[in-house]
Amino acid sequence: MDNAPILNVAALRARVADEDLDILKGVDLAIKPGEIHAIMGPNGSGKSTLAKVIAGHPAYEPTGGLVNFDGEDLLEMEPDERAQAGVFMAFQYPVEIPGVSIANFLRTALQARLEDGEELDLFDFQELLMDRMELLEMDPSFAQRSVNDGFSGGEKKRNEILQMAILNPSLAVMDETDSGLDIDALKIVANGVNTLKKENPDISVLLITHYQRILNHVTPDVVHVMVDGRIVESGGPEVALALEARGYEEYRNAHAA
Amino acid sequence: MSQAAVVRQRTDPAIGRATVAGMGAADPAWLRARRDEAWAIYQATPMPSTRSEEWRYTDLARKLQLDDLVVADGHTGPAAGALLPGPLRRTMEQDGDSAGRIVDVDGKVVSVELDESLARQGVVLTSLREAARQGDDNIRRLLATAAVPATDGKFPALNAALWSDGVFLRVPSGVTIERPVRLSRWVSRSGSATFTRILIVAEASSRLSFVEETLSPDFDRTTLVNTAVEVFSRGGAQVQYVSLQRLGRGGFYLANQRTLAERDSTLDTLNVALGGSVGRVDLNARLLGPGANSDMLGLYFGDADQHFDFNTSQDHVSPHAHSDLLYKGALDGSARGVFRGIIRVHEGAQGTDAYQTNRNLILSDDAIATSLPNLEIGADDVRCSHGATVGQLDAEALFYLMSRGLTRGRAERLVVLGFLGEVLSRLPLGGVVEKVTNAIVAKLRNV
Numbered sequence: 129m130d131n132a133p134i135l136n137v138a139a140l141r142a143r144v145a146d147e148d149l150d151i152l153k154g155v156d157l158a159i160k161p162g163e164i165h166a167i168m169g170p171n172g173s174g175k176s177t178l179a180k181v182i183a184g185h186p187a188y189e190p191t192g193g194l195v196n197f198d199g200e201d202l203l204e205m206e207p208d209e210r211a212q213a214g215v216f217m218a219f220q221y222p223v224e225i226p227g228v229s230i231a232n233f234l235r236t237a238l239q240a241r242l243e244d245g246e247e248l249d250l251f252d253f254q255e256l257l258m259d260r261m262e263l264l265e266m267d268p269s270f271a272q273r274s275v276n277d278g279f280s281g282g283e284k285k286r287n288e289i290l291q292m293a294i295l296n297p298s299l300a301v302m303d304e305t306d307s308g309l310d311i312d313a314l315k316i317v318a319n320g321v322n323t324l325k326k327e328n329p330d331i332s333v334l335l336i337t338h339y340q341r342i343l344n345h346v347t348p349d350v351v352h353v354m355v356d357g358r359i360v361e362s363g364g365p366e367v368a369l370a371l372e373a374r375g376y377e378e379y380r381n382a383h384a385a
Numbered sequence: 386m387s388q389a390a391v392v393r394q395r396t397d398p399a400i401g402r403a404t405v406a407g408m409g410a411a412d413p414a415w416l417r418a419r420r421d422e423a424w425a426i427y428q429a430t431p432m433p434s435t436r437s438e439e440w441r442y443t444d445l446a447r448k449l450q451l452d453d454l455v456v457a458d459g460h461t462g463p464a465a466g467a468l469l470p471g472p473l474r475r476t477m478e479q480d481g482d483s484a485g486r487i488v489d490v491d492g493k494v495v496s497v498e499l500d501e502s503l504a505r506q507g508v509v510l511t512s513l514r515e516a517a518r519q520g521d522d523n524i525r526r527l528l529a530t531a532a533v534p535a536t537d538g539k540f541p542a543l544n545a546a547l548w549s550d551g552v553f554l555r556v557p558s559g560v561t562i563e564r565p566v567r568l569s570r571w572v573s574r575s576g577s578a579t580f581t582r583i584l585i586v587a588e589a590s591s592r593l594s595f596v597e598e599t600l601s602p603d604f605d606r607t608t609l610v611n612t613a614v615e616v617f618s619r620g621g622a623q624v625q626y627v628s629l630q631r632l633g634r635g636g637f638y639l640a641n642q643r644t645l646a647e648r649d650s651t652l653d654t655l656n657v658a659l660g661g662s663v664g665r666v667d668l669n670a671r672l673l674g675p676g677a678n679s680d681m682l683g684l685y686f687g688d689a690d691q692h693f694d695f696n697t698s699q700d701h702v703s704p705h706a707h708s709d710l711l712y713k714g715a716l717d718g719s720a721r722g723v724f725r726g727i728i729r730v731h732e733g734a735q736g737t738d739a740y741q742t743n744r745n746l747i748l749s750d751d752a753i754a755t756s757l758p759n760l761e762i763g764a765d766d767v768r769c770s771h772g773a774t775v776g777q778l779d780a781e782a783l784f785y786l787m788s789r790g791l792t793r794g795r796a797e798r799l800v801v802l803g804f805l806g807e808v809l810s811r812l813p814l815g816g817v818v819e820k821v822t823n824a825i826v827a828k829l830r831n832v
Contacts, residue, residue, distance in 0.1 A: 175571050186780065199458055211790035223785040227803030227810070237789040246396070291789060 134332050135182075135299055140193035140209065151177045153357035159299070159332045164325070166335040168368060170376040176356070179303040182334075183217035185208050197299065202304055212241060216297035218288040218317075218371050220304040225275035227303045230287060231257060235277050240341055260293040263327070264320060265288040273361035283311035289320030300324075301334045305342075318345030328352045340372040355379045394726055395540040398456040400578065405546045410457060415525055416517055423535035423545035430539045442667055442755055443694045444724040446726075454578035454609055459514070459549040467504070472600055472709040473571040476631075479823075480596075481815030484564040485510045489569045492549035492579040499566075506560045513549055513551035513582055515780075523586055525554060532615030532643040538667075541807075543639050544580045544613040548710045551582035552575035552661055556591040558619075565627075565814055568597040575635065576606040587622035587650070594625035600660075604635030607662075614642040618650035620674065627655040627817055628666075631824065634689075636661035640668075646706070648674025655812045656712075658685040658693045659824050665694040672699070672706035675736075683712030684808040686801075687720030697741075699723050701729065704764070705736040712743045713753035713808050717828075725757040730772065741771040746804050748778065748797075798829045 137157040151174045158284045159165050171177040181188050182195060184207035186204045195202040202210055225233065234257065239248045239291070261268055266286065276284050285305060292300055321343075325331055335346060343365065350358045351367040353376075360379050361367060398404040405424045409417040433440040469477075477486070485499040487510060494512035509516070516786065517524045530534060533541040552568050572579055587593055599610060610632065618624045630638050638661045646652040651808055658664045670679040685693045699708040714722045724743040745754035756773035786796035806824060809818045 132522070185784055206793075207784060207787040208790050208792050208796075217788055219785065219788075223779070223782045225782055225786070225800060225803055227806040228745055228799055233786070233789070236795060237786075237791060240790045240792065240795060325387065 131160065134198055135159040135334070136194075136196040137178075137182075138194050138196075140178070140181065140195060141191045142177060142188050142282045143191055145187055145189040148237055151357055153183065154193065154356070155354075155359055157352065157356040157359060160336060161298070161330045161332055163350065164333040164335065164346065164348045164353065165350045166337060166348040166368065167354050167359070168337055168340070170380070173354045175354045176303055179217055179301045179334070179336050183207060183215065207257055208240070211295070214294055214298035215301070216292050216299065217301040217303055218285075218292060218305050220307060222276045222279075222284040222288055224277045225345050226277045228275050229269040229272050230275055230290070232342075234271075234291065237291075237295060243312065256294065259292060264290060264293060265321060266290065271298045281309055285309065285313055285317050286320075289317060289324075292320070293324055296328065297331065299332045299334065301336065304338060305335075314342055318342055321346050321355060341369045343368045353379055387757045390617055396777070398458050398545070399400040400451050400454060400456060400547065403718050405457050408549060409548055411413065411518065413518060413520060415505070416734040417723045419529060419577040420530075420546045423542050426535045427539060427542035428545055430542055433539055436825055439470065439725065440698055442721070443663070443692065447733055448663055449579065449607060449609065450576075453576065453607070453809050455548060455549060455574065457572075457574065457575055457577045457579040459491075459493040470571055470573065472602070472740070473569055476598060476600060476820070477569050479566055479816065480819050482564045483567045484562045486738045487512075487552050487568045488571075488598065489550065489552075489564075489568060489581065490763050491573055492581055494550050494552070503560070503562060503791055507557040508560060509553065509555040510566060513553045513584060514549070518555040521553070521827045524553060524584065524618065527586065527615065527617065528582070528584060529613070529615075531643060532617070533613040533641050537641065537824040540639055541613060544641070545610050547580040549580060550583045550612070551584070554593070554595060556588060556593045560588045561592040562594070565594040565596045567816075568595070570597065570599045570610075571634070572599070572601040572608060572610055575604040575608055578611065580611050583612065585616045585624070587618045587624045589619040591619075594622040594627070595731045596627040596629070596630065596814060596817060598629040599638065600631050601633045603633035606635060606667065608635055609637045609639065611639045612641070614640065616642075616644045616652060618644070618646050618652040620648045620650060622647075622650040623654075625651070625658070625812060625814065626653070626810065627814060629659070629817070629821065630661060630664055631643040631659050632661035634662055637688040638664040638666075641667045643668065643767060644650070644668075644670045644679060646672050646674070646677035646679055648703075649679045653680040653682070654811060655684070655817070656695070657683075657821055658687075659821070659828065662690070663692045663694075665696070667696045667705060669698045669700060670708060672701050672703055672708055674703050675705040677703060677706040679708045680811065680814055681708065681710040682808050683710075683713075683714075684805050684821065685712075685714040686716075686805065686828055687714070687722055687723055688717040688828055689720065690718065691720045693721070694804065694807035695725070697724075697726040699726075699739050699741065700731065701734040701737040702731050704734045706734070706810065707738040708740070710741045711808060711811065713745070713805055715748060715805060717748040719749070719751040721752070722754045724755070724773070725759075725809050726771070727759040728769055730767050734764045735766040737764060737767040737769065738811040739747070739767070739769045743773045744804075745775040746778065746801060746803070748774060797825065802826070
């Protein structure tokens with residue numbers, strides 16, 4: 129395994145575009161290929177902002193520091209270029225795209241990776257799609273539905289995992305993918321991550337979560353605690369357990385002091 | 386086909402009494418009388434003005450100079466057997482299977498084909514002019530009387546006086562036509578005015594689908610295409626009528642469509658507006674018997690300075706009928722879209738189910754969508770709803786797609802296609818979906 133981090137975040141500061149106050153106030157984070165990192169933190173700590181800045185959400189604006197991905201300056205890239213480079217973000221609130229089938233969407237996404245003039249082979253695509261759906265134990269008819277249109281919370285998460293399986297990123301950022309989910313839906317996400325990880329051990333995963341519970345199903349290599357725009361503690365899975373027992377108060381007080 | 390600019394000469398037929406007489410010269414007496422009567426109504430009817438609610442957003446007086454137009458009298462088209470214009474041939478090649486085809490060039494039917502087995506079962510597909518001259522009794526009873534009579538307004542009157550040709554399609558009781566019947570219409574002369582009609586009669590328990598497509602090159606002068614479409618579905622019949630408007634720039638499309646759905650019949654329509662400079666469609670769906678059903682679909686995509694205006698009405702004359710309207714439009718450049726629709730539940734039309742939805746997607750700062758849904762309810766036991774939205778491309782949706790590797794352009798195209806595609810998926814006729822999708826994609830490349 130390569131020892132250089134695939135993702136290197138250093139002194140990253142960012143704010144909501146057109147607002148004065150930084151939400152991220154100097155984040156440092158390095159993830160090596162194949163590692164699973166979890167970032168936990170209370171509401172408003174900036175953990176979801178970190179995910180969106182990595183993916184290139186236009187509503188957020190970096191104001192300092194750097195994000196290096198696989199040797200490239202991610203902050204200089206458009207969201208689609210980041211995706212092409214191998215970054216994938218599973219959305220907390222996946223967006224409905226009425227009238228566009230999942231299959232069509234994924235086909236267009238794969239086509240976008242090809243050079244101009246190159247055509248995606250439709251049979252190869254169909255085979256890949258069926259193979260991935262089988263791996264994730266999904267009904268083939270699912271791919272014919274419009275993207276997230278009228279989906280339940282669980283179906284939306286399932287769709288995110290399917291996209292991840294097709295696009296096969298080198299870094300998957302799971303943005304509060306477990307929020308508002310019942311235990312079955314949470315298991316969809318966890319099983320999906322585990323299945324894909326097993327198949328491709330080099331995938332790095334950044335799990336952003338408010339709760340400890342998803343970590344009962346996905347075992348992280350490193351757990352970070354984020355409070356007020358900074359990572360205030362990093363350690364093994366025991367950090368999450370301690371946090372579950374004690375809550376975030378202690379960190380907040382320590383940080384305020 | 387070249388399209389030399391035509392400036393009307395003294396000898397060219399103008400919109401006027403003499404042209405009405407000339408047009409009717411070879412017609413039977415009843416038809417000549419009907420033309421004369423229509424002309425009188427035309428003259429007595431003022432030009433629609435923006436002071437009237439129905440024409441508030443389309444200023445005909447400014448956009449259309451009738452006096453300059455040369456009437457296509459059916460003598461300017463190609464000779465029989467002449468090669469059809471390239472763009473017309475190419476679009477016909479993209480059509481799927483057809484049960485019958487009719488080609489109209491500059492207001493004259495130049496060819497008619499109908500599946501022989503259907504002809505043997507009594508299906509009639511023919512030039513409207515020929516059928517009228519041969520004294521078909523259906524035409525005498527139904528032409529410009531029960532559906533789009535001259536009394537309907539200035540342009541229905543003008544069309545009834547000056548129509549040069551058109552289509553007559555009649556399907557006898559119980560006969561099913563599986564594949565669509567297609568009309569391909571080509572207008573070549575810049576500065577011309579084409580008046581054409583369609584009369585469709587689906588007898589009891591018959592089935593048919595009809596697709597009309599209008600094409601032209603770009604024009605350097607305003608060029609009018611005026612159609613009057615009359616569709617009758619008798620008890621239990623199932624009818625689908627589709628109009629694809631793909632005129633070139635300079636084209637001015639004015640359509641008056643009326644559908645009359647009798648007991649337990651289904652009469653669905655789809656209007657697609659992609660071409661021309663101005664397009665105005667007046668569609669009136671009449672639900673005349675219990676169990677009658679009309680799905681009314683519309684799709685428009687305007688760019689540059691295109692102007693599309695739809696004026697629809699759902700007349701629930703009978704109780705226990707159903708109608709459902711969905712019109713969706715995307716507008717780019719400085720295009721303008723107008724939708725004005727009304728559901729009228731007539732007195733005593735209990736158990737009416739009527740819905741009306743208009744949705745607009747605005748792709749540029751200068752594009753404008755105006756949406757005016759309306760209800761007029763004269764019964765108490767009804768289920769009606771209407772709704773309208775005007776929105777922009779959702780930034781969150783674009784980011785979502787881009788985060789999967791799509792460029793901004795591809796992401797926008799996918800969202801627009803999905804938005805408009807919903808309409809096509811409700812009436813997926815062979816050839817129509819592919820053709821309209823391709824035309825939308827071609828327009829989107831310029832976005």
